[in-house]
Amino acid sequence: MKKSISSPAATSWTSRPQGTHAEYKQPLSTCISPDSLGTLSHDTTNDEDRWFFEALENLGLSLHHAQQEAVRHHEGPLLCLAGAGSGKTSVLTARAAYLMAVSSVPPESLWLVTFTNKAAAEIRDRLGRLPGITPSMARRVQARTFHSFALRLLQAYAPPFTLLAEERSRYGFMKRVLRELGLQEQFEAETALASLSALKSRAELPEDWQPKSPLERDLRRAMLRFEEQKQERNLKDFDDLLLDTIKLFEAKPELPVKLARRFQFVMVDEFQDSTPVQIALLEAIANAHRNLAVFGDDDQTIYTFNGANHRYITTFQERYPDAIRVTLDLNFRSTPAIVGLGNAIIKHNQDRLSKTMQAVKPAPASSAGTSQQPYYLRPNDAEEEAMLMIEKIQELKQQGHAYQDMAVLYRSQSVSRAMIEQLTMEGIPYEQLGREPLFYDHGLVKPVIDHLRLSLQPRDKEALGSAVACLYISREQGLRYIQQQEKERAKKYPLVHLASCQGIASFQQEAVKPRIRYIKKLASMKPALAVQDMRREFYDKFTQAASHADSSAYQDASAELLEELESSAKRFDTVEAFIKHIDELAARYDAQQATGSTNARGSRTEPYAPQQQARQETKAKSAPVDTPYHARDAEEADDKLTLMTIHRAKGLEFKTVFLLGITEELLPHRTSLRKKPPADKKAALTEDRSDRSAAMAVTDASRSQEEDVKLQLVEEERRLLYVGVTRAKNQLYISSPVVVHGDKQEISRFIKEAWQQ
Numbered sequence: 001m002k003k004s005i006s007s008p009a010a011t012s013w014t015s016r017p018q019g020t021h022a023e024y025k026q027p028l029s030t031c032i033s034p035d036s037l038g039t040l041s042h043d044t045t046n047d048e049d050r051w052f053f054e055a056l057e058n059l060g061l062s063l064h065h066a067q068q069e070a071v072r073h074h075e076g077p078l079l080c081l082a083g084a085g086s087g088k089t090s091v092l093t094a095r096a097a098y099l100m101a102v103s104s105v106p107p108e109s110l111w112l113v114t115f116t117n118k119a120a121a122e123i124r125d126r127l128g129r130l131p132g133i134t135p136s137m138a139r140r141v142q143a144r145t146f147h148s149f150a151l152r153l154l155q156a157y158a159p160p161f162t163l164l165a166e167e168r169s170r171y172g173f174m175k176r177v178l179r180e181l182g183l184q185e186q187f188e189a190e191t192a193l194a195s196l197s198a199l200k201s202r203a204e205l206p207e208d209w210q211p212k213s214p215l216e217r218d219l220r221r222a223m224l225r226f227e228e229q230k231q232e233r234n235l236k237d238f239d240d241l242l243l244d245t246i247k248l249f250e251a252k253p254e255l256p257v258k259l260a261r262r263f264q265f266v267m268v269d270e271f272q273d274s275t276p277v278q279i280a281l282l283e284a285i286a287n288a289h290r291n292l293a294v295f296g297d298d299d300q301t302i303y304t305f306n307g308a309n310h311r312y313i314t315t316f317q318e319r320y321p322d323a324i325r326v327t328l329d330l331n332f333r334s335t336p337a338i339v340g341l342g343n344a345i346i347k348h349n350q351d352r353l354s355k356t357m358q359a360v361k362p363a364p365a366s367s368a369g370t371s372q373q374p375y376y377l378r379p380n381d382a383e384e385e386a387m388l389m390i391e392k393i394q395e396l397k398q399q400g401h402a403y404q405d406m407a408v409l410y411r412s413q414s415v416s417r418a419m420i421e422q423l424t425m426e427g428i429p430y431e432q433l434g435r436e437p438l439f440y441d442h443g444l445v446k447p448v449i450d451h452l453r454l455s456l457q458p459r460d461k462e463a464l465g466s467a468v469a470c471l472y473i474s475r476e477q478g479l480r481y482i483q484q485q486e487k488e489r490a491k492k493y494p495l496v497h498l499a500s501c502q503g504i505a506s507f508q509q510e511a512v513k514p515r516i517r518y519i520k521k522l523a524s525m526k527p528a529l530a531v532q533d534m535r536r537e538f539y540d541k542f543t544q545a546a547s548h549a550d551s552s553a554y555q556d557a558s559a560e561l562l563e564e565l566e567s568s569a570k571r572f573d574t575v576e577a578f579i580k581h582i583d584e585l586a587a588r589y590d591a592q593q594a595t596g597s598t599n600a601r602g603s604r605t606e607p608y609a610p611q612q613q614a615r616q617e618t619k620a621k622s623a624p625v626d627t628p629y630h631a632r633d634a635e636e637a638d639d640k641l642t643l644m645t646i647h648r649a650k651g652l653e654f655k656t657v658f659l660l661g662i663t664e665e666l667l668p669h670r671t672s673l674r675k676k677p678p679a680d681k682k683a684a685l686t687e688d689r690s691d692r693s694a695a696m697a698v699t700d701a702s703r704s705q706e707e708d709v710k711l712q713l714v715e716e717e718r719r720l721l722y723v724g725v726t727r728a729k730n731q732l733y734i735s736s737p738v739v740v741h742g743d744k745q746e747i748s749r750f751i752k753e754a755w756q757q
């Protein structure tokens, strides 16, 4: 029989992805009826703890058999393999309460390891409200991330040091090192830092690493110099905290023994994203008593680029053969259609422990404009995507849904550019979890914008600073010189003074006049062409835009940002109009951020914070912004939409979730689809110590290893979509733009596979 293909709809939300065959059925999960759940949830036959579970029920949490088994588990290793929305964090918290309230374990004996500081605070808060637990007991429990735990230990037992907490400073350090060693052309600071972090997450040091090519030798030199400079200044960064704690344990073997005596019960949340160095730290303490309970979902490993390895959870029982395994496969969070879609996506991964989630929650009664099934959109591009999504958000809001129950999730910052821009311009209140710089303030984007700005206003001081830096001249030195010269002889193009600056090299002096001619030319160009031209002029060597064959994942991400800038610029006919739009957007953005933003601190985006601050000081004051009436209203009620990357959404849930950019090349990301996986990704994904050195080599890696890395990269992308989908409780909206950075792209293969099963 010939399959009929559903007709291409005008751009609107549909209940199946566009182009799917009519006979393909929506993936649904089986649904446990509330009746059978009743029998599951009343296993309170044990007189000793009946009161505890009954009190939990009174608080609205009726734990079923398997959940109770995990909560009751006392001594010895426990693996709680819990699918998305199955109550993993709820069970971990209940178990901590049970140990204290029923088994009389002192709060001080518990160490709960969380993935973020925010999660630690939430667990402490939740604990204080559980049966038999007073707020003071909850406070005495050590709920901490690995890093926070290690920092405490080092502060107590190691010689004093200063924490290099800001990513910006670390970046600055590496940049200086690369310049000092003459390696700034070979490596970006981020790439060198990422390679160093990858090494350290494996509990290794640059001095242990055997480079296999001249390029690797240079990289190692940079790493060693970076480490040396930190040591000279008595600084430690986040990567050092865990590694130095392991070293501390080696120097003071009595310390882990003492800690094991104190922390008799260790529990780890999000165990699937543990790194080798975290495992080493954990085992140094927990292996003494083996009261180690780990909670996780191998299907939600999404931090391998940070050194995480989900094989720690998939092989936990090989490491601890006596471990009790409890599998939680009932999903309490989402509707059957959302659980079904999640199952249908993730089942295509090969490297996973088999489990199929069943929904507990019945499908909600359909009300106007909402339904239990996911909705799909195939907009033309990111602009249309944002427009239609905002329309839907506003429609839901009018139907009584609060903004704070809705989240917009995306793979990377460049995917969110149009959405943030339109939300900002329309004054819809939103909050970004993990503050991102405004797209146009990004370290790679800003110099391009500054050159456009300079073509219109040659005396713009901040833009001048960017132009100076792009000539490889120290920004401070260059600006100081220009300022001095301007006092004596003001010029129409102040940059020209640098052509006669004695303090800089002659090749730099010679580059000044051609650069001014170049900047002048930009003013009359179409903005998209100007951006394209600058990409070639400033960045092509670095982003390797012409050939992605050998570029690193970081270079890919950079190229993506610049392509997005070009897409954005295409909307404008003149440079003037483009810059005017950016200024207006920035003023509105800053005004919105300034009004009670409670954003979480995003340490990886710190380098850009000062730019925004500078702009706030210079521009926001001079550009008064009218916040639309409806935005002010909502702010008063503190009702805001949440925007964040899928990575940051881990562990969270929202009634309504919007997924942006679920298109080939965006998710799965193009880096994971390359014929040859990038070297920096390989470094993070190759496990064996001997393999790892080869993985970091730019050229030599065996084919089978390469195939394995490619499979892992795609599977990680599939997990990322799985995490995104399973954050939704009631409604899910998935959008797949047709045109991405000028090229036509298919709907993500992960969605198609899910429907074609």
Ligand SMILES: Nc1ncnc2c1ncn2[C@@H]1O[C@H](COP(=O)(O)OP(=O)(O)OP(=O)(O)O)[C@@H](O)[C@H]1O
Pocket (backbone or CB within 6 Å): 060, 061, 062, 063, 064, 067, 082, 083, 084, 085, 086, 087, 088, 089, 090, 091, 297, 300, 332, 333, 650, 651, 652, 653, 726
């Ligand atoms: N036995 C239960 N009865 C009712 N609701 C439950 C039960 N167990 C968990 N829940 C609810 O299900 C939702 C998901 O729970 P939780 O966040 O603990 O799951 P999780 O496994 O940690 O999720 P994920 O790994 O996807 O982040 C929460 O709203 C929680 O309150």
